[in-house]
Amino acid sequence: MEAIMLRLLQQELRSRRGAIIGWGLGLSFFPVVYLGIYPAVAEEMKSFQSLMELPIYQAMGMTMASFEGFIASTVTNIVPILLSIYAVITGVNTLAGEEENGRLELIVALPIPRWQIATVKAIATGIALFLILVIVSAASA
Template sequence: MLNYFLYELRKRRGATIGWGIGLALYVLYVIMLYPSIGAQYAQIDLDSALFQAFIGSDLASMATFAGFYAIYVPSYLPLLLAVYAILNGSGTLAGEEEEGTLELFLTLPLARWQMVLAKALALSLALLVILLVTALGTYLTFVAYQSELNSDVSAMDLVINVLYGWPLVMVFAMMSMFLSAYLPRRRMAAMFMSLFLIVSFLGNNLAAIAEPLQKVQPIFPFYYFNGSEVLASGVDMGDLLVLLGTSLFFYGLAQFSFQRRDVTVGAWPWQRARNRAATQAAGR
């Protein structure tokens, strides 16, 4: 299993480095931008419904570095990384099945649960490494520009803020793995998860100004992720446990679904029992 896990890591190496550097450059741009335009944001109407739909409604002022940073980094960084988590997670099982490689891997002396575990661990570690690279870039950039930012926020506050995105993107990664094992095609899993990502992000932000949405807000993963609040008062352990628990739940569903999957058949779940029965009858 170790060799298979290392193979899964090597397969993600290029994307991991690329995403880590790309997100670090994004944070670099945000921090460099603040000294020149931060004061102009004091005149923005933060009560605008359209504005709140895209960035939330929990910031007192974008004129401060903490407020400016909270708008552009914790609001959008996990959203961007969740795209990678969905693309990667949806391709772990159904994607490999469509490519014809999954059947080959099943000939290895590994149980199916070991394959799913290795893939989940590799994806989890890849997401963590991306955020570690981003956090390192954030730390170095903040230290370099700290004198121009005039902020009480420390470099370690920003590092923790970046790393706190990991539990959130893990939810989308494990949900994608589950749907990849449950649905017959990777495209279906990726499409459903992309839609859920958009609805979760916008729905959670709009819930602050649209009362009907508040009733369903707890089903959105972004409800348990408040980057600006983490920056101000630290991590909420309750929200952290909800995100981690949800990730484990969908990992368990991925294990269960893959155990029952007929590889190379590409059938819907409700068709699989009938297909197995037909196969057994033909073999008699």
């Protein structure tokens, strides 16, 4: 039983390999764009200093006046949103896409309960998100 689930997990991750690499590289490129934009908007960011003195911004540790604050407040706020979009897209396509391709019947015919199939697919989505974060972290380091 566990061998079938492990094979299904391996197949899921193999089928998502392109998406993992694509999203990982795409999200890794995202901070590079902001690195290039910062010199052009550095002076305008200093005009937001009065806003940055509000307690909510101080509680979050955000400051747009410095380079580190600009990157922290833009990139680290947008990347999780983009990862959430990936998770939703992947979650929707997990079973619906396989039904469209005709592979769902083969998977459901396996001698394991359907809840285990759904669990394996959820685990594969979690591993895919983790691998994307590893790629983004490695590229940002």
